[in-house]
Amino acid sequence: MTAKIIDGNEIAKRVRAEWKHRVDALQARGVQPGLAVVIVGDNPASQVYVRHKTKACADMGIHSEKHEFPADAPEQKVLDTIARLNANPAIHGILVQLPLPAHFESRRLLEAIAVEKDVDGFNLYNVGALVAGDTVFPPCTPFGVQCMLEYSNIPISGQNVVVVGASNIVGKPMAMMLMKKDATVCITHIKTRDLAQFTILADILVVAVGKPNVITAPMVKTGAVVIDVGINRLPDGRLVGDVDFEAVREKASYITPVPGGVGPMTVTMLLVNTIQSAERFAAIQMPAASKVAAAAG
DSSP, rough: OOOOOOOOOHHHHHHHHHHHHHHHHHHOOOOOHOOEEEEEOOOOOHHHHHHHHHHHHHHHHOOOEEEOOOOOOOOOHHHHHHHHHOOOOOOEEEEESSSSTTTOOOOHHHHHSOOGGTTTTSSSSHHHHHHHHHOSSHHHHHHHHHHHHTTTTTTTTTTTEEOOOOOTHHHHHHHHHHHHHHHHEEETTTOSSSSSHHHTOEEEEEEEETTTOOOOOOSOOOOHHHHHHEEEEEETEEEEEEEEBHHTTTTOSSEESSSSSHHHHHHHHHHHHHHHHHHHHHHHHHHHHHHHHHHHO
């Protein structure tokens, strides 16, 4: 058995094409979706991610702004910028690019973003709503994984899912989202003893720990769907995931590559969340404008 590759680039193109029509519809009503990115410091990986997001916005007709600060910027100065963006009706989505310099309190900045503009889905309201099953914005990476599964016609309901990694950004929200789709979910983490006894039971295995080759072929059930969220740069410069790709692809039924798997979907779902935010804004503003016009008439 050789696994079918789940091509994140191809699925991302399909999703963006579908949502571009909704951007066009918004623009026809005088609304252009707007995304603001706040970046602190000069982390090279963060700079690359922000460039990808900016280009993706331009391709979709989404207005984007980048607000950059030096690593030693006062935290309050960044908070003041977030407050101004919260009040700006032309901005429908705000994200703070992580990681932040060590002296910043990440949670404080993330909580400063208005719930209705929290397109990364990290505000505590969105996290809590995700647990309750009714979040405003799903976190982009888990949202992208769910979308990949659905576009690949891979069933989720009734499947045994094992998530390797219990981060707030991927592991925990991924488990919540797949549980809502009626999967039976197990979360493993750094303290899990004998990881293989859990992974071997997975119909769908989602791996997000940031460690090369943490999942090898003997740890994977024959015919499993393997989603590799990890991204690691080796000493020779190559980018690899958390899964031993070449060995596992001979045992799995589906597998995502690194690069070209989950990464493009994360950016795509950020665009989707921003467009949905703009649609909510338009739905509120347009009726209000109609009432004003009627009153004036």
